[in-house]
Amino acid sequence: MSPRPRVRESLYSLAQVCRIFSDPALDLLWARQNTLGNILLCMPMDLWQVTGAGRRRFFRARRAIEPQDWVRFHVYAPRIRFLSLSNFRFDVAEDTWSPVFEMLSAAIDTPHIFPNLRMIWWSVTDPWFSYVHLFLCPTIKSLVLRGLKTPAHLALLPTLPQRCPLVTSITLRMAPQLQVSCHPRSLMVCGMMFLEKLDIGSIDQNAFEHLSRLATLKTLIIDSPPTLFHPMLLPMLVDSQTYASSP
Numbered sequence: 001m002s003p004r005p006r007v008r009e010s011l012y013s014l015a016q017v018c019r020i021f022s023d024p025a026l027d028l029l030w031a032r033q034n035t036l037g038n039i040l041l042c043m044p045m046d047l048w049q050v051t052g053a054g055r056r057r058f059f060r061a062r063r064a065i066e067p068q069d070w071v072r073f074h075v076y077a078p079r080i081r082f083l084s085l086s087n088f089r090f091d092v093a094e095d096t097w098s099p100v101f102e103m104l105s106a107a108i109d110t111p112h113i114f115p116n117l118r119m120i121w122w123s124v125t126d127p128w129f130s131y132v133h134l135f136l137c138p139t140i141k142s143l144v145l146r147g148l149k150t151p152a153h154l155a156l157l158p159t160l161p162q163r164c165p166l167v168t169s170i171t172l173r174m175a176p177q178l179q180v181s182c183h184p185r186s187l188m189v190c191g192m193m194f195l196e197k198l199d200i201g202s203i204d205q206n207a208f209e210h211l212s213r214l215a216t217l218k219t220l221i222i223d224s225p226p227t228l229f230h231p232m233l234l235p236m237l238v239d240s241q242t243y244a245s246s247p
Contacts, residue, residue, distance in 0.1 A: 030079035036100070039080070042072040058096045065107035080114045083135060084121035087128050101131040112137035122146065129153055133163075140164040148174035154184040161191025168216070171199040179223065182207075198222075 033039065037057040040048060047069055049060040087097070104113065113134050119142040122132045129147055133156070143164060148154065153174070160167065170192070172185065179201045186207035189198065195214055199221040203211075211217055220237055 026076070027079050030076055032082040032084075033080050034084045036085070036097075039073060039076060040100070042076055043069050059100050060096055061099060061103055065103055067109060069107075070109055074110065077114050078116050081116060081118045082121075083114065083117060083119070084123070085128070086121075086123040087125060095127065098127045098131075101128065101134065105131065105134055108134070115139065118142065120144065125149065130156075132156070136160070136163040138163070138165060141166055142169040143167055144171040146171075146173040148172065148178060151178075154178060154181075157184045158187040158191070160188050161193075166194060167192060168194050169197040170195065171197075172201060174201060 030038075035055055035057065037050075037054075037059070040059055041050070043065075046062060047065065049062055051058045051060075087095070115137060116139055117135060117137055118139060120132070120135055120140060121144045122129070122135075123144070123146040124132075125147040126149065129149075130152065132145070143160070157172075160170075170188075182202040182204050185200055185202070186204040189195075189200070189203055189207040190210045192198075193214070194216050195211070196216050197219040198211070198217065199219075201223045203222060211220065218237060
């Protein structure tokens with residue numbers, strides 16, 4: 001959980017006045033982010049036009065990002081461990097974030113924008129969804145992707161084992177029309193070596209056989225099990241749920 005407001009105030013005070021506690025306090029303050037607004041405010045004041053507040057804060061670029069604009073950003077970005085973003089409550093007409101993602105994607109000068117990220121909760125639809133690639137990195141252990149709606153979104157899935165090889169937990173939520181083909185999901189599963197929890201639409205027999213060889217898997221939730229699926233074939237499971245589609 002994120003620190004409560006009073007705790008955050010105390011941590012901020014410690015970070016400001018006590019060098020001994022500065023780094024631990026800043027780590028706690030920055031660890032969990034549900035907006036990009038805080039980290040963007042670490043960039044030069046003349047870079048962004050900012051309106052609104054909190055989760056309803058909007059950014060518009062006044063100019064292009066230059067290399068020196070990243071200096072303070074990179075001081076705090078490694079402290080972020082958990083990123084949760086959602087755009088389901090935004091109207092497309094008021095979307096000002098896509099140009100921000102586009103510019104960050106074009107200008108980033110390091111391999112990973114948040115190099116120590118452990119968890120991503122990406123609960124977004126187009127036009128944001130594809131920008132998740134900005135945040136994928138080898139340190140990620142838990143990944144929640146909601147709002148998959150197009151073949152382009154599915155194309156991301158087989159690349160995840162290479163981008164995030166240490167993932168232990170994956171949850172996917174996608175549009176019904178994408179449930180027809182389970183091949184991209186199955187390719188992703190077959191590349192994952194350390195899964196402990198998998199919550200996914202459906203997988204093919206090859207993916208199921210791969211899961212049966214994983215000693216780490218504890219929880220499996222699937223909508224459409226393969227033909228030969230049975231929980232007894234996965235004795236290591238603590239929890240399994242299947243929701244077979246109606247004929």
